[in-house]
Amino acid sequence: xxxxxxxxxxxxxxxxxxxxxxxxxxxxxxxxxxxxxxxxxxxxxxxxxxxxxxxxxxxxxxxxxxxxxxxxxxxxxxxxxxxxxxxxxxxxxxxxxxxxxxxxxxxxxxxxxxxxxxxxxxxxxxxxxxxxxxxxxxxxxxxxxxxxxxxxxxxxxxxxxxxxxxxxxxxxxxxxxxxxxxxxxxxxxxxxxxxxxxxxxxxxxxxxxxxxxxxxxxxxxxxxxxxxxxxxxxxxxxxxxxxxxxxxxxxxxxxxxxxxxxxxxxxxxxxxxxxxxxxxxxxxxxxxxxxxxxxxxxxxxxxxxxxxxxxxxxxxxxxxxxxxxxxxxxxxxxxxxxxxxxxxxxxxxxxxxxxxxxxxxxxxxxxxxxxxxxxx
Amino acid sequence: xxxxxxxxxxxxxxxxxxxxxxxxxxxxxxxxxxxxxxxxxxxxxxxxxxxxxxxxxxxxxxxxxxxxxxxxxxxxxxxxxxxxxxxxxxxxxxxxxxxxxxxxxxxxxxxxxxxxxxxxxxxxxxxxxxxxxxxxxxxxxxxxxxxxxxxxxxxxxxxxxxxxxxxxxxxxxxxxxxxxxxxxxxxxxxxxxxxxxxxxxxxxxxxxxxxxxxxxxxxxxxxxxxxxxxx
Numbered sequence: 001x002x003x004x005x006x007x008x009x010x011x012x013x014x015x016x017x018x019x020x021x022x023x024x025x026x027x028x029x030x031x032x033x034x035x036x037x038x039x040x041x042x043x044x045x046x047x048x049x050x051x052x053x054x055x056x057x058x059x060x061x062x063x064x065x066x067x068x069x070x071x072x073x074x075x076x077x078x079x080x081x082x083x084x085x086x087x088x089x090x091x092x093x094x095x096x097x098x099x100x101x102x103x104x105x106x107x108x109x110x111x112x113x114x115x116x117x118x119x120x121x122x123x124x125x126x127x128x129x130x131x132x133x134x135x136x137x138x139x140x141x142x143x144x145x146x147x148x149x150x151x152x153x154x155x156x157x158x159x160x161x162x163x164x165x166x167x168x169x170x171x172x173x174x175x176x177x178x179x180x181x182x183x184x185x186x187x188x189x190x191x192x193x194x195x196x197x198x199x200x201x202x203x204x205x206x207x208x209x210x211x212x213x214x215x216x217x218x219x220x221x222x223x224x225x226x227x228x229x230x231x232x233x234x235x236x237x238x239x240x241x242x243x244x245x246x247x248x249x250x251x252x253x254x255x256x257x258x259x260x261x262x263x264x265x266x267x268x269x270x271x272x273x274x275x276x277x278x279x280x281x282x283x284x285x286x287x288x289x290x291x292x293x294x295x296x297x298x299x300x301x302x303x304x305x306x307x308x309x310x311x312x313x314x315x316x317x318x319x320x321x322x323x324x325x326x327x328x329x330x331x332x333x334x335x336x337x338x339x340x341x342x343x344x345x346x347x348x349x350x351x352x353x354x355x356x357x358x359x360x361x362x363x364x365x366x367x368x369x370x371x372x373x374x375x376x
Numbered sequence: 377x378x379x380x381x382x383x384x385x386x387x388x389x390x391x392x393x394x395x396x397x398x399x400x401x402x403x404x405x406x407x408x409x410x411x412x413x414x415x416x417x418x419x420x421x422x423x424x425x426x427x428x429x430x431x432x433x434x435x436x437x438x439x440x441x442x443x444x445x446x447x448x449x450x451x452x453x454x455x456x457x458x459x460x461x462x463x464x465x466x467x468x469x470x471x472x473x474x475x476x477x478x479x480x481x482x483x484x485x486x487x488x489x490x491x492x493x494x495x496x497x498x499x500x501x502x503x504x505x506x507x508x509x510x511x512x513x514x515x516x517x518x519x520x521x522x523x524x525x526x527x528x529x530x531x532x533x534x535x536x537x538x539x540x541x542x543x544x545x546x547x548x549x550x551x552x553x554x555x556x557x558x559x560x561x562x563x564x565x566x567x568x569x570x571x572x573x574x575x576x577x578x579x580x581x582x583x584x585x586x587x588x589x590x591x592x593x594x595x596x597x598x599x600x601x602x603x604x605x606x607x
Contacts, residue, residue, distance in 0.1 A: 093504075101500075118505060122511070123506060
């Protein structure tokens with residue numbers, strides 16, 4: 001009975017999402033003990049990033065969810081299905097999940113297509129040739145299906161591995177730094193496929209990474225781990241506007257805005273986008289499929305003025321309220337958290353400017369953002 | 377110079393013995409190799425040592441103990457008598473049992489190494505794709521460890537063909553029952569029939585060379601194909 005998948009009572013079942021609680025301690029060196037103590041609830045849809053430095057327990061958490069770590073006490077339910085508690089441990093092969101490892105981990109004795117068939121044969125749902133075609137085209141692997149893994153590049157292997165995971169039609173897709181083993185060029189070759197994956201398949205994804213740029217492009221939610229504990233979790237735009245989290249070194253800090261494209265200016269190669277709180281001009285990015293655009297505004301590219309300037313080279317000027325002023329790691333600098341409509345921005349200023357403008361929390365102020373500096 | 381009927385008989389008996397032993401060993405040694413490759417148990421050391429004992433012990437020692445164990449008063453002997461098989465020494469099946477013990481490390485070790493070389497990752501990948509342990513063994517472990525199984529079969533077969541001491545202890549020299557090629561050569565030499573001894577010995581040299589040649593060519597090809605894991 002212990003291995004049978006049983007459904008929780010209806011009150012919990014109605015709450016979709018992933019509830020996980022895991023605890024364990026490992027002796028690392030003679031004196032140090034790594035304690036892993038995680039208790040979190042993850043939305044049952046969209047991409048949730050597990051973010052943290054190496055050694056923070058991201059991969060351990062993912063392996064616990066997959067059931068690859070035995071002998072770890074914990075409690076886990078996925079969209080109302082109980083996978084683990086004190087008396088239940090559903091073995092990995094009976095959990096409806098897909099797992100993409102850091103290295104592609106394809107079966108070397110099978111072709112790319114053989115690897116895909118391996119997944120199709122073992123999934124309980126009826127064969128679905130339409131899904132197969134869709135997955136192959138979204139991952140762009142039509143031309144390499146007959147090749148063996150050792151004939152493929154790192155990026156191609158990883159695309160096949162992702163396709164293979166999708167074809168087991170999982171209720172949850174776990175991705176463990178799928179881009180970390182690739183060089184930068186390959187990484188940017190795969191990122192668009194991951195974006196397409198997010199928009200084409202309605203599967204909740206848990207995405208482990210320590211790279212801010214991947215998370216910014218892919219994630220809707222994030223869980224930030226440090227030394228085996230959750231230190232923050234929430235929506236990606238909210239988390240990235242906080243200055244108190246270890247989201248990269250301070251000169252990489254920046255807020256995220258989800259924008260809607262309103263118009264494209266062919267003459268100047270710009271586009272006008274709206275976010276929850278205002279409008280911005282950005283360099284145009286041709287993207288026929290998507291009218292939404294996620295942008296990241298680095299704190300160091302935002303400056304503040306007391307009155308609107310019309311004689312500046314800066315196109316984007318917004319009015320906002322100062323909600324927080326935080327000391328930077330660098331003693332010469334401060335971080336100012338700003339509220340613009342319902343969104344937040346961060347500005348990185350010198351202590352001297354802060355004094356000169358006499359800025360204070362609650363003050364309404366003009367915010368200037370360099371168009372050239374906005375990252376997507 | 378040609379082979380006499382008696383010599384031909386010993387060759388067929390040898391091949392029959394080696395084939396039987398190889399097939400039985402593959403069935404018996406695979407789970408043992410699997411366990412040795414994957415266990416973290418304290419018993420791994422002692423069991424590995426016991427498996428490797430035939431590599432270092434003189435065949436006479438093994439033969440002596442097996443003779444006692446399979447004899448009418450030995451544990452195996454009591455068992456085989458109880459189930460109505462009589463005693464095993466000086467029979468073909470007694471020789472099979474003794475050869476299995478003698479060739480065990482030659483079959484276990486290549487399979488164990490091959491399974492260790494596969495590592496955990498392909499098994500984990502298979503599990504996340506919904507393959508249970510038995511499915512995983514046949515669909516992932518067996519194909520990936522194939523070179524190890526080939527090496528194990530070749531070595532097990534060749535080593536059984538080449539045994540002498542243990543055959544003499546357990547089997548004696550009963551025509552078409554226990555008189556294998558190596559024993560027949562010994563008998564020829566004892567009887568001063570050097571010509572016949574020459575022919576059979578020549579056959580053995582050529583056979584052994586061909587087997588080893590196959591093995592090493594095969595191993596070199598395997599490296600060239602690059603059946604490595606990880607990247």
